[in-house]
Amino acid sequence: MRTVGVDLSAEPAGTAVATVEWAGGAAVVTGLVERAADDAVIEAVVGAEKSGIDCPFGWPLPFVEFVSGHRDGHVSGHPTLTGRDWRRELANRATDEVVRRETGLIPLSVAADRIGHAAFRCAWLLAQLSRRGLDVHRAGSGAVVEVYPAASLKVWGLPHRGYKGAVHRAARDELVDRLRRAAPWLDLGPYDAVCRGSDHALDAVVAALSARAAAKRLVSAPRGDQVEKARVEGWIAVPTHTLEHLR
Known part of the structure; x- marks a missing residue:
């Protein structure tokens, strides 16, 4: 089995794509592209059974309705919420609230934060992948799934903060060391140094x-009224089992 991970930024400069091959109870990183342009992302995802993309797949339904109402000149407020509570509903997706409640982490708002720029690119990439025949259901049931590396690391008992950027190289070294101890079956190959040098590369892995966790259905999934929202807004697949279960 081949899985791909994409740490997606609005521009290639902050984008990395990792390819992992799974066989015989082991996993090997066979490719790791930094400064990945659209073509590199698309080709990698097309060649994988399952790909995890670190970027929101959609916008909050209330936000979409709000913007549509503003376009048509008839913005209306919430029937019961006001002030900060109303703005929070506009800014956060159902999956963001679930991640906040279950992990204590706060995903960036695709409607009110700079990650929206990356989401524009992600929406375009998903459209191109769909045209190539891939199932890009935003809830993650198809060839791609929305992931959140910080949440995955936290669930797996690994450091999930303070490792990004050049100034945190020592923390990134520690994270790579702990990842290799927690998953001795994972072979970073010649990309060990790349992961230590770049948080984008490490997040892609x-x-x-x-x-892989999503492919094995070892992640959170929308339920009840979350299902219809996830179809439009996207859904963050947070692992529900340990790293060892990925083998």
Whole structure:
């Protein structure tokens, strides 16, 4: 089995794509592309059974309705919410609230934060993948799934904060060391140094591991009224089992 992880940014400069091959109870990182352009992302995802993309797949339904109402000149408020509570509903997806409640982490708002720029690119990429015949259901049931490396790392008992950027190289070294101890069956190969040098590369590998968890249905899934929302807004697949279960 091949999984791909994409740490997606609005521009290629902050985008990394990792490819992991799974066989015989082991996993090997066979490719890791930094500064990945659209073509590199698309080709990698097309060649994988499951791909995890670290970027929101959609926008909150209330936000979409709000913007549509504003376009048509008849913005209306919430029937019961006001002030900060109303704005929070506009800014956060159902999956964001679930992740906040279950992990204590707060995903960036695709409607009110700079991650929206990456989401524009993600929406375009998903459209191109759909045209190539891939199932890009935003709830993650198809070839791609939305992932959140910080949440995956936290569930797996690994450091999930303070490892990004050049100034945190020592923390990134520690994270890579702990990942290799927790998953001795994972071979980073020649990309060990790349992961230590770039948080984008490391997050791409974590995204590929998260994609494996999704492929094995070892992640959270929408339920009840969350299902219809996830179809439009996207759904963050948070692992529900340990790293060892990925084998």
